[in-house]
Amino acid sequence: MSLTQIEIQLIATVVAVACALPGVFLVLRSMAMMSDAISHTVLLGIVIGFFIVEDINSPLLIAGAAVMGLITVSLVELLNRTRLVQEDAAIGLVFPALFSLAVILISRFAGDVHLDSDAVLLGELAFAPFDRLVIAGSDVGPVALYTMTGVLLLNLTFILIFYKELKLATFDAALAAALGFSPGLIHYGLMGLVSITAVGAFDTVGSILVVALMIAPPVSAYLLTDRLTTMLGLSAVFAAIGAITGYWVAHWLDANIAGSMAMMLGLIFGVVFLFAPERGMVALAQRRARQKWEFAQAALTIHLLNHEGTPAAAQENRVEHLSHHLRWQPPFAAEVVQRAQRHGLVERHNGYLALTDDGRQLARETLMLAT
Amino acid sequence: MEEKHAAIEVADLTVAYQEKPVLWDVDMYVPEGILMAIVGPNGAGKTTLIKAIMGLIQPAAGQISIYGKPFREQRGLVGYVPQRGSVDWDFPTNVLDVVMMGRYGRLGWIRRPGREEERLALEALEKVGMARYSERQISQLSGGQQQRVFLARALVQEAQIYFMDEPFQGVDATTERAIITLLKELSAANKTVVAVHHDLQTVPEYFDYVTLLNVRCIASGPVEQVFSEENLRATYGGRVAFLTAAGNGAEQVEPAATTAGHGAI
Ligand SMILES: Nc1ncnc2c1ncn2[C@@H]1O[C@H](COP(=O)(O)OP(=O)(O)O)[C@@H](O)[C@H]1O
Ligand SMILES: [Mg+2]
Numbered sequence: 001m002s003l004t005q006i007e008i009q010l011i012a013t014v015v016a017v018a019c020a021l022p023g024v025f026l027v028l029r030s031m032a033m034m035s036d037a038i039s040h041t042v043l044l045g046i047v048i049g050f051f052i053v054e055d056i057n058s059p060l061l062i063a064g065a066a067v068m069g070l071i072t073v074s075l076v077e078l079l080n081r082t083r084l085v086q087e088d089a090a091i092g093l094v095f096p097a098l099f100s101l102a103v104i105l106i107s108r109f110a111g112d113v114h115l116d117s118d119a120v121l122l123g124e125l126a127f128a129p130f131d132r133l134v135i136a137g138s139d140v141g142p143v144a145l146y147t148m149t150g151v152l153l154l155n156l157t158f159i160l161i162f163y164k165e166l167k168l169a170t171f172d173a174a175l176a177a178a179l180g181f182s183p184g185l186i187h188y189g190l191m192g193l194v195s196i197t198a199v200g201a202f203d204t205v206g207s208i209l210v211v212a213l214m215i216a217p218p219v220s221a222y223l224l225t226d227r228l229t230t231m232l233g234l235s236a237v238f239a240a241i242g243a244i245t246g247y248w249v250a251h252w253l254d255a256n257i258a259g260s261m262a263m264m265l266g267l268i269f270g271v272v273f274l275f276a277p278e279r280g281m282v283a284l285a286q287r288r289a290r291q292k293w294e295f296a297q298a299a300l301t302i303h304l305l306n307h308e309g310t311p312a313a314a315q316e317n318r319v320e321h322l323s324h325h326l327r328w329q330p331p332f333a334a335e336v337v338q339r340a341q342r343h344g345l346v347e348r349h350n351g352y353l354a355l356t357d358d359g360r361q362l363a364r365e366t367l368m369l370a371t
Numbered sequence: 372m373e374e375k376h377a378a379i380e381v382a383d384l385t386v387a388y389q390e391k392p393v394l395w396d397v398d399m400y401v402p403e404g405i406l407m408a409i410v411g412p413n414g415a416g417k418t419t420l421i422k423a424i425m426g427l428i429q430p431a432a433g434q435i436s437i438y439g440k441p442f443r444e445q446r447g448l449v450g451y452v453p454q455r456g457s458v459d460w461d462f463p464t465n466v467l468d469v470v471m472m473g474r475y476g477r478l479g480w481i482r483r484p485g486r487e488e489e490r491l492a493l494e495a496l497e498k499v500g501m502a503r504y505s506e507r508q509i510s511q512l513s514g515g516q517q518q519r520v521f522l523a524r525a526l527v528q529e530a531q532i533y534f535m536d537e538p539f540q541g542v543d544a545t546t547e548r549a550i551i552t553l554l555k556e557l558s559a560a561n562k563t564v565v566a567v568h569h570d571l572q573t574v575p576e577y578f579d580y581v582t583l584l585n586v587r588c589i590a591s592g593p594v595e596q597v598f599s600e601e602n603l604r605a606t607y608g609g610r611v612a613f614l615t616a617a618g619n620g621a622e623q624v625e626p627a628a629t630t631a632g633h634g635a636i
Pocket of ligand 2: 417418419454536
């Protein structure tokens, strides 16, 4: 591996983890689309900032972008509060308006600077290592690595310091407000963080894919854990895996790195979605199948209990009558009886079914729960 | 009932969402140490009233005081049990963690909960009969258990006044009895409880005071004085059937397949 390759992977990993951490709270607050809007509209902040200071490397551009992120959020909330437009529609109005304004401004007035629209949309990680940070004449590494490590540390610090407040305001904003923690302040703090992260990630992965980096790792982690701390940790791990595998996929396919990262993150989500131990589709299907059999066995024991000791018992409790009385297909009824026998719920006495003590107890318990 | 210190006073409270008034000129006086029910049909503004008192909604007009001072100076005295459906129960956290949230107000910004908060939370869970479930993921709780967790969370707030929005909603009979026992204990310790309630039948048994609300405050005061057929009719319109029974003087009221929440039994 060449130094450049290592540097690219480092930058990719730092960008992905920096995006995934605030993403956890975006996912828990159902704000995926808002983050997509922010990651685009910050461009307008950068452009306006550039016209003011006329220096593409000025840190003021990041401030401008962060402010634009907050303006986006307020505009969406303002529109939504009129109750004339839904939140998703409000996002759909604000985001293209601000973003297209930025694109027009760039193509009209800033055609000759680094702000070209291809780079804006997709970014170019492959070129990131060529922009070196030089201090006192010596090369200390790619600029992007330093800016994104800065953003990552900012996100980490913010979440560590305000972990309790973020958790409370996300789970129960009304209680947060009643206890004197302004949920609005926390909300806008988080949105500011998302804006800064989007700007930082902009150069390397472009605006289209930031949302994938912010959302895919947390939703995957969400399916795997019941704890917020674990969700944060897992998101970071998934982000890093997606970044590094994404880099190599791009390398082999000679494709865009950011695109491959997003694809790998999507793949990770797909795998988790199918195979998560408790909430994955496979586990759900298995549980549903098991519940179907459990329910059928309980129904069988209740049926037997109802007729136990009555004159009709001999008639009702014959195996071949079950399908008629419980309206079960004969093969299904046979399977249920077989399973119930295996679990020691019923016994078969030459064609008649009789409850065991366990079966009787199951029937009684099920009936108790139902009332 | 003797004249007591006012725990809560609401005067001329009007709240509007956009132009539409949801509460009109509401006056309410809540003496210290009583259990008060707020009753009224769906959309009457019961939740809004509680939220406005707690400063969660900006009123258009009116004054609210908690022990004679504005709410924001008295936060520490007020505990809150929101409507159970107001939060996402799939949030990745467990029972103990949710109960500890009740201590966050005392901790203030940045400071983290520690051993002491954990002890208080476990104690509160013990009180609501949920100690065994402290490590349980909250999405695995039944409705009644969720309600008990919220109650425990309010208890660790160690407040003087508790606002509870539909604490009996969707709970089983055992939980209902456990909750009412707890409310009586709070009241015995001179705490004040204001609870949104739906089952008109149990109002005289559970509560000392009642506020009948339907955008306007129809009546508010001791149950034996204001919980009358006439006031109920004014609150619910013609949609309530009554049976006036002999006995302790309180009306026996039967909501006939009408009001939300608990139907007729
Ligand atoms: N955020 C809101 N924006 C606009 N209208 C609202 C909002 N919240 C509640 N309302 C309206 O205010 C009225 C009172 O609501 P609420 O206080 O929740 O009633 P209750 O708790 O008595 O059922 C209802 O008509 C409801 O539709
Ligand atoms: Mg309500």
